[in-house]
Amino acid sequence: MRIATWNVNSIRQRLEHVLRYLKDEAPDVLCLQEIKCLDEAFPRGDIESLGYNITTHGQKTFNGVAILSKMPMEVMRGLPGDDSDTQSRYLEAEISVPKGVVRVASIYLPNGNPVESEKYPYKLAWMDRLIAHTKRLLMLEEPLVLAGDYNIIPEPRDVHDPAAWANDALFLPQSRAKFRTLVNLGLTDAFRAVSDAPKQYTFWDFQAGAWPKNNGIRIDHLLLSPQAADLLQTAVIDRSERGRDKPSDHVPVRIDLAI
Template identity: 60%
Template sequence: MKIATWNINGIKARLDAATTWLKQANPDIACFQEIKCVDEAFPSEVFEALGYNVAVHGQKGFNGVALLSKLPFDEVAPRLAGDPDDVQARYLEAVISVPSGALRLINIYLPNGNPPGSEKFAYKLAWMSRLRERVKALLALEETMIIAGDFNVIPAPEDVYNPAVWMDDALFRAETRAHFRVLLNLGLTCAFRACHDEPHRYTFWDYQAGAWQKNQGLRIDHLLLSPQAADRLQACEIDPSPRGWEKPSDHVPIWVELTV
């Protein structure tokens, strides 16, 4: 089974790119972030015509996550537990039946958090703490589970073109990376790093200053696997090609293959 994640940066603006890539890559499941529309405005029928079931947790003009699956959803639950006042659409959880049992998917668009020291940064760290508590509870179920999405976290210096430039950015601050390590230390495996040890492989290039042309990128989109999912890991790759297309997202897809 091939499972992909992609911050699409506006589904309406990137609909042609999304459908083109889905036809080419043919993932069984795709997790989209930053769809930037309410549920009713998401073009579900376009993806249903490609054979996908669709689940959406949207927000007008901002954020928003969507799940596409060639297999039906058994359960779908939006919103991350732990703060009833949080109205930002950043989390969508689903369960799908596969031959080996249950496959649980968590699709996230983790807050950016800039600038450090602001309420936005405090929200980011609190959100990461809430995510950790949810993942900790779910790991007790001993299911095949994937946490996928735009984490807005640069895990290590080799995941950014120039670490010195990013030291004080919320994506690379020591507090952010510490929260990410605590999450991993629950027993999760980074699928990409389990398959690749080379540095300077990126999933994001800014639109400004020729970042794409200069390969000044960041690796901030991740697929984290429960132990049961890690045991089934076959491959994980970043597909940079859509970044060179017309009107691209600033992120590119990353996918994992599991035996299920």
């Protein structure tokens, strides 16, 4: 079972990129972030023609997440814990497979910058809600994949220049501590489970020649429950997508599970 995640930075602008990726890599499940459109504006037809079921949790102009699946799924929209939160950042699907279910979430965690604004406390509070919800999900003892753009650089080896990011919300000690708390619930960072290689990034800014210089950061992650980690076969960053014409600033990350 192939599961991928990709912050596309506008599905309408990257539709051709997504269609090509679906044809070339044929993921069974693709989690998308920053679709930047309402549910009714999502370009369903071309994707459905490739055999995918589509569920979205959209928002006009900003945010928005989606899950594309070749298998049937039951869906929950929104992260529990704050009924006043109107930002579309979390979508969860229980996906039917021949021997049971795999639970997959598409996550677009808040950026948190500028740190001096209300955006950073919102980021930390959102992570607390994710931690609480993950505790409940782990009690189900089923394969779980929490996939998405976490806006967290976990370690210094995950950034081209740690000093340059020292005061950024993505790399502050408080942010990384929350991420460690999440992982330490019993989750596995899929990519780091298969690779210790340095300079492995998933995001390159559009400015200052970041892509040609490989000045990137690793902020797109697939975190696995023990039941999913036991099935992990491969984890790959599809960095070639960043070199295409009019790309997203993120690239897909995909895993294969022995399901």
